[in-house]
Amino acid sequence: xxxxxxxxxxxxxxxxxxxxxxxxxxxxxxxxxxxxxxxxxxxxxxxxxxxxxxxxxxxxxxxxxxxxxxxxxxxxxxxxxxxxxxxxxxxxxxxxxxxxxxxxxxxxxxxxxxxxxxxxxxxxxxxxxxxxxxxxxxxxxxxxxxxxxxxxxxxxxxxxxxxxxxxxxxxxxxxxxxxxxxxxxxxxxxxxxxxxxxxxxxxxxxxxxxxxxxxxxxxxxxxxxxxxxxxxxxxxxxxxxxxxxxxxxxxxxxxxxxxxxxxxxxxxxxxxxxxxxxxxxxxxxxxxxxxxxxxxxxxxxxxxxxxxxxxxxxxxxxxxxxxxxxxxxxxxxxxxxxxxxxxxxxxxxxxxxxxxxxxxxxxxxxxxxxxxxxxxxxxxxxxxxxxxxxxxxxxxxxxxxxxxxxxxxxxxxxxxxxxxxxxxxxxxxxxxxxxxxxxxxxxxxxxxxxxxxxxxxxxxxxxxxxxxxxxxxxxxxxxxxxxxxxxxxxxxxxxxxxxxxxxxxxxxxxxxxxxxxxxxxxxxxxxxxxxxxxxxxxxxxxxxxxxxxxxxxxxxxxxxxxxxxxxxxxxxxxxxxxxxxxxxxxxxxxxxxxxxxxxxxxxxxxxxxxxxxxxxxxxxxxxxxxxxxxxxxxxxxxxxxxxxxxxxxxxxxxxxxxxxxxxxxxxxxxxxxxxxxxxxxxxxxxxxxxxxxxxxxxxxxxxxxxxxxxxxxxxxxxxxxxxxxxxxxxxxxxx
Amino acid sequence: xxxxxxxxxxxxxxxxxxxxxxxxxxxxxxxxxxxxxxxxxxxxxxxxxxxxxxxxxxxxxxxxxxxxxxxxxxxxxxxxxxxxxxxxxxxxxxxxxxxxxxxxxxxxxxxxxxxxxxxxxxxxxxxxxxxxxxxxxxxxxxxxxxxxxxxxxxxxxxxxxxxxxxxxxxxxxxxxxxxxxxxxxxxxxxxxxxxx
Ligand SMILES: Nc1ncnc2c1ncn2[C@@H]1O[C@H](COP(=O)(O)OP(=O)(O)O)[C@@H](O)[C@H]1O
Ligand SMILES: [Mg+2]
Numbered sequence: 001x002x003x004x005x006x007x008x009x010x011x012x013x014x015x016x017x018x019x020x021x022x023x024x025x026x027x028x029x030x031x032x033x034x035x036x037x038x039x040x041x042x043x044x045x046x047x048x049x050x051x052x053x054x055x056x057x058x059x060x061x062x063x064x065x066x067x068x069x070x071x072x073x074x075x076x077x078x079x080x081x082x083x084x085x086x087x088x089x090x091x092x093x094x095x096x097x098x099x100x101x102x103x104x105x106x107x108x109x110x111x112x113x114x115x116x117x118x119x120x121x122x123x124x125x126x127x128x129x130x131x132x133x134x135x136x137x138x139x140x141x142x143x144x145x146x147x148x149x150x151x152x153x154x155x156x157x158x159x160x161x162x163x164x165x166x167x168x169x170x171x172x173x174x175x176x177x178x179x180x181x182x183x184x185x186x187x188x189x190x191x192x193x194x195x196x197x198x199x200x201x202x203x204x205x206x207x208x209x210x211x212x213x214x215x216x217x218x219x220x221x222x223x224x225x226x227x228x229x230x231x232x233x234x235x236x237x238x239x240x241x242x243x244x245x246x247x248x249x250x251x252x253x254x255x256x257x258x259x260x261x262x263x264x265x266x267x268x269x270x271x272x273x274x275x276x277x278x279x280x281x282x283x284x285x286x287x288x289x290x291x292x293x294x295x296x297x298x299x300x301x302x303x304x305x306x307x308x309x310x311x312x313x314x315x316x317x318x319x320x321x322x323x324x325x326x327x328x329x330x331x332x333x334x335x336x337x338x339x340x341x342x343x344x345x346x347x348x349x350x351x352x353x354x355x356x357x358x359x360x361x362x363x364x365x366x367x368x369x370x371x372x373x374x375x376x377x378x379x380x381x382x383x384x385x386x387x388x389x390x391x392x393x394x395x396x397x398x399x400x401x402x403x404x405x406x407x408x409x410x411x412x413x414x415x416x417x418x419x420x421x422x423x424x425x426x427x428x429x430x431x432x433x434x435x436x437x438x439x440x441x442x443x444x445x446x447x448x449x450x451x452x453x454x455x456x457x458x459x460x461x462x463x464x465x466x467x468x469x470x471x472x473x474x475x476x477x478x479x480x481x482x483x484x485x486x487x488x489x490x491x492x493x494x495x496x497x498x499x500x501x502x503x504x505x506x507x508x509x510x511x512x513x514x515x516x517x518x519x520x521x522x523x524x525x526x527x528x529x530x531x532x533x534x535x536x537x538x539x540x541x542x543x544x545x546x547x548x549x550x551x552x553x554x555x556x557x558x559x560x561x562x563x564x565x566x567x568x569x570x571x572x573x574x575x576x577x578x579x580x581x582x583x584x585x586x587x588x589x590x591x592x593x594x595x596x597x598x599x600x601x602x603x604x605x606x607x608x609x610x611x612x613x614x615x616x617x618x619x620x621x622x623x624x625x626x627x628x629x630x631x632x633x634x635x636x637x638x639x640x641x642x643x644x645x646x647x648x649x650x651x652x653x654x655x656x657x658x659x660x661x662x663x664x665x666x667x668x669x670x671x672x673x674x675x676x677x678x679x680x681x682x683x684x685x686x687x688x689x690x691x692x693x694x695x696x697x698x699x700x701x702x703x704x705x706x707x708x709x710x711x712x713x714x715x716x717x718x719x720x721x722x723x724x725x726x727x728x729x730x731x732x733x734x735x
Numbered sequence: 736x737x738x739x740x741x742x743x744x745x746x747x748x749x750x751x752x753x754x755x756x757x758x759x760x761x762x763x764x765x766x767x768x769x770x771x772x773x774x775x776x777x778x779x780x781x782x783x784x785x786x787x788x789x790x791x792x793x794x795x796x797x798x799x800x801x802x803x804x805x806x807x808x809x810x811x812x813x814x815x816x817x818x819x820x821x822x823x824x825x826x827x828x829x830x831x832x833x834x835x836x837x838x839x840x841x842x843x844x845x846x847x848x849x850x851x852x853x854x855x856x857x858x859x860x861x862x863x864x865x866x867x868x869x870x871x872x873x874x875x876x877x878x879x880x881x882x883x884x885x886x887x888x889x890x891x892x893x894x895x896x897x898x899x900x901x902x903x904x905x906x907x908x909x910x911x912x913x914x915x916x917x918x919x920x921x922x923x924x925x926x927x928x929x930x931x
Contacts, residue, residue: 044901044913132836207853209860223837224854231837269836273799276835280798281907288910 016061016306023054023299031292051295058302065309078327079320086312094304102297109289113282125275132268136223139257140233144221146173147235147253154180154239154251162189176232177204177254180239183247185211193256204254206236214238214250223265224254231262318346325353334361389489394474396483399445411467411490412437433458437467441486444471455491464683465492496687500702503688507569507699511562518555518562525551561697568688568699574627574710578620578734581628581666585614585653588632608640613654621666622734627707634700635670635727641693642674642725649673657733660714664733671726676719685717704729763787764897764922769868771893771929776880778810778823778873784866784897784922791917792899793858795908796840801832803903804865808873809894813928819892825873828900829865846871866897894926 030047069087072080150169157165159180166178170191179190185208210220220236232254239249257265321338328336336357338350382403385392391408393416395401404416414431428438436456444452454469468491474482529548533541589610636651643649654669677685684690686705691698701717704727708715713731720726769782786804788796796802807826811819829844839854840861855861875883883891899920901912912918 044909048913129835133838136836207855207860207864209855222839222854222856225834225837225839225841226852265836269834272835273833277799277905280795280800281905284911285907288907291910291914 016058016303016310019054019058019061020299020303020306023051023058023303026050026054027292027295027299030295051299055295055298055302058299058306062302062305062309065306069309078323079316082319083312083316086315087308090308090312091305094308095301098297098301098304102293105293106290109293110286113286113289117279117282122275122279125272128268129272132265135261136231136233136257136265139255139261140221140223140235143233143235143253143255144219144237146175147221147237147251148219150178150253151237151239151251154249155242159188159249163191165189166191175253176256177252179252179254181206181211181250181252183215183249185250188249204232204234204252206234206252210234210236211250215248225266225269230259231257231265233257318350322349322353325357329357329360334364391488392485393488394483394485395441395445399442399483402483408488411465411488437469437488440469441471445484449473465490466495467491499687500706503702504569507565507688511566511569514558515562515566518559522552522555525555564697564699564703568703568706574624576622576624579623579625579628580618580620581623581655581668581731582614582618584625584628585612585632585655585668588629588636589653592636607649608636608643609648609650610636611650611652613652615654615656618655618657618666619664619733621711621731623711623731627710631704631707631729634704638700638725639670639672639674641696643672646674658730660730665714665730666733668729668731669726670729671720671724673724676723676725677717682717682719686715701727763789763920764899766895766897766922766925769893769895769925769927771927773875773883773891773929775872776875776883778808778875778893780808780868780871780873780893780895782868783863784868784895786862786866786897786920788858788862789917789920791915792920796831796833796858799833799835800905800908801830801903803828803830803900804897805900806895806897809924810875811892811894811926813890813892822879823873823876828903830903831861831865847873868895889930891929892926893929894924895922896924897922 026047030044030051069080069084073084150173153169154162154165159182162180166180166189169175170178170193175193177190177192180188182188204224204226206214206220213220214236215238217238219238220234222234224232224234226232235253235255237251237253239251241247241249256262325336325338334357337354340347340350340354385403385405388405389407391411392403392405393401393408394403401416409416412431412434414434428435436458440454440456444454449471451472452470454471455466456469457464457466459465467488469486469488471484471486473484476482525548529544532544536544589612592608592610632653639649639651643651649672651670651672656667656669658665658667678692681690681692686701687698688702689698690702705715708729708731711731713729715727715729717725717727764787765785767783767785769780771778771780773779784806788802792802805826805828808824809821810823812822813819827844827846827849829842832841832843833839834841834854837854839856840858842853842855842861842865843849843851845851845853845864853861853864855864874880899918901909901918904912
């Protein structure tokens with residue numbers, strides 16, 4: 001509807017102005033028609049119809065426009081209210097003055113026209129006319145009397161002598177014209193003042209009605225206006241014949257009135273007629289004026305209303321655009337731009353609006369950009385966090401978990417995905433083993449420390465572990481309250497390695513310091529025995545020999561011990577070669593049970609049975625066979641020591657190929673049927689100087705571990721469920 | 736949209752319809768027994784125009800307003816398939832006026848004679864005089880007269896119309912005359928076939 005052709009015709013300024021101009025010109029022509037009949041006279045009706053039609057058309061256009069406006073108002077179209085208000089204002093401004101002017105002019109015209117007329121003048125005119133008539137009636141009566149006398153005189157004269165008689169009579173009575181007619185109305189004879197030559201042109205033939213009236217014996221006498229404003233008296237009387245039955249004749253007497261009378265009479269007549277005409281025309285004149293005035297007023301009003309509609313629309317349209325634009329912006333359409341046109345204040349407003357939306361759009365896109373940047377940074381941070389080996393946790397002000405990484409879950413051994421916003425205390429309830437970890441955090445938070453560092457030990461399903469904790473309060477950004485972040489590492493292995501290194505250093509030094517004086521001690525003891533043996537008696541000799549023996553033995557054992565120390569402490573050069581593990585295991589087993597017939601059941605000197613379970617077709621490993629033998633040696637020795645109390649001591653040695661972390665390993669498992677590792681030893685089993693034996697060095701398993709690790713292997717130990725200690729050694733397969 | 740068009744159409748038809756009605760139905764003048772023969776290089780008419788004035792018009796006349804009545808004649812040659820061809824036309828304007836001093840109605844112009852003045856004591860007489868067609872002889876144009884066979888007048892059609900000439904009324908009266916049906920005195924075109 002808004003853009004259709006007819007609608008544009010109905011609302012545009014051009015059709016309305018064209019229509020208005022047409023109507024006004026039609027009105028002008030109509031008015032001209034009442035003044036000058038020749039030009040537009042015959043068009044008057046047409047013009048009137050055109051005006052009425054145009055008025056109706058204009059009216060329907062207005063009605064259509066108003067209807068649409070009202071519809072828009074009901075549909076709450078933006079701007080319709082303002083348009084209607086403006087329209088009402090404009091219309092009242094236009095229509096009220098026009099109406100007032102119209103009413104006043106109408107009254108003025110009516111009064112003005114009425115004031116032309118006067119009762120006295122009217123009376124005077126009537127009187128003048130009566131006076132004129134009376135005067136002429138005297139002339140008329142006089143002439144009638146004369147005519148009757150002449151008629152009597154003519155009664156005797158025949159038609160043949162009539163002309164002479166008429167001439168005589170005319171001369172005698174000084175008449176203008178005398179004519180004798182037969183009963184049928186034919187001219188018998190005529191005598192005229194003007195002479196006989198004009199006789200044939202007689203203009204003043206009495207008409208049929210007069211003739212028939214006279215035929216019935218009545219007289220006719222009346223004033224006759226003739227051409228040139230002259231007046232003449234016409235009298236027609238019957239002329240009877242002397243003999244009975246002779247035909248009736250008629251005498252017409254025409255008497256030109258004296259010029260003065262004639263003029264006066266005609267003047268009275270015309271003045272009277274004119275005044276009468278005016279009085280009569282008073283009504284039509286008022287009607288005409290009222291009609292013109294009404295048409296003018298109506299058209300003016302209609303045009304004014306049309307113009308008001310157009311103006312209101314025109315005026316409101318930029319406001320409506322603005323309102324719509326604002327609405328659109330309010331709903332988030334920041335790319336809204338309004339058409340800019342003109343140079344008035346509206347145009348400035350529209351330009352400002354466009355500038356504003358452009359700015360908003362710019363700001364919006366900036367926000368979006370920084371948002372994506374933040375997102376990128378967050379994902380970057382998350383990626384970094386996820387691949388960090390340290391555990392990271394962050395908490396908000398209310399100690400609710402905000403972020404965490406995989407390492408944190410792995411180190412703490414719990415699933416944090418269900419706890420993103422949970423309170424710390426809830427964590428404690430679920431995981432009592434993290435008690436120390438959490439209480440350390442809480443402690444730091446309640447003390448409001450900016451930064452802290454702490455080493456804590458937690459004991460859980462994966463054993464006793466040492467965590468290195470570093471915490472920091474998050475920086476306060478503006479007034480936003482912030483939480484704190486905790487970074488922690490599992491430093492168990494690190495600490496162990498450090499301790500190992502330290503002990504290694506100690507052992508190396510000790511071995512060096514102790515080993516040096518041992519040989520001189522041994523040699524001195526032997527020389528002492530050799531020198532003083534002959535000087536002593538038998539008892540003394542025995543005593544000396546026993547003591548010397550003890551010194552030498554003890555020094556020997558001290559040497560062994562020191563060698564063990566240095567073995568552990570001094571990293572020996574590995575002589576790596578491709579090795580099959582099974583033959584090595586068999587060698588060791590044979591060494592401890594060479595006297596056994598059953599190769600699978602090797603019996604120790606002290607009654608230990610070694611049972612083998614060796615996987616076939618094992619791949620080779622790259623190793624130093626001597627060092628591997630030492631490993632096995634140490635394991636067997638430990639078993640021997642542990643199984644002294646057991647009736648039927650058995651050591652099981654098994655080999656197999658396993659997969660670990662995508663790589664191939666060969667696993668050597670050694671377990672016995674003893675009491676297993678003591679509980680207090682288990683946690684530090686592979687640390688040096690950890691022993692439960694009176695004369696133990698605590699280096700056996702430490703050396704085992706060292707050798708395994710030198711071969712890039714993995715060692716672990718546990719107690720079997722059915723009792724007995726078990727050591728697992730995994731060595732990488734040679735590639 | 737449709738409503739608009741419909742509305743305009745209805746408006747238009749109503750106006751056109753009304754115009755037609757005004758022109759025909761309200762005619763107050765009539766023609767009685769019109770007739771004509773073509774003899775002596777002229778058309779001789781017969782019949783009577785009944786020029787009945789409405790009360791309003793008669794009042795105006797009595798108040799001294801002169802009335803002009805135009806009488807028009809047309810002669811057609813009848814054609815078979817297409818419209819008839821107009822071959823001659825005449826037009827006369829007669830006027831009638833009341834003369835207060837003499838209490839007579841003056842009729843100016845009669846038939847071909849435009850200068851004749853006749854006076855009548857009654858309006859009725861004057862109107863009958865004005866409307867008389869009997870004996871009215873209208874000369875045919877020279878070239879035409881020769882082509883017409885006076886013995887055979889078939890194939891011709893005459894037309895007459897008499898009307899009050901509003902344009903000749905005094906200016907103030909015209910708006911009333913134009914808008915009121917009282918003043919719309921018109922026979923309309925009355926036509927008849929010319930017989931022997
Ligand atoms: N097979 C075993 N059964 C029970 N306990 C064992 C076994 N092997 C080692 N242990 C324990 O582990 C400790 C450390 O052993 P080790 O490192 O070889 O030192 P040592 O034999 O000198 O004590 C031993 O003191 C013992 O308590
Ligand atoms: Mg040992």
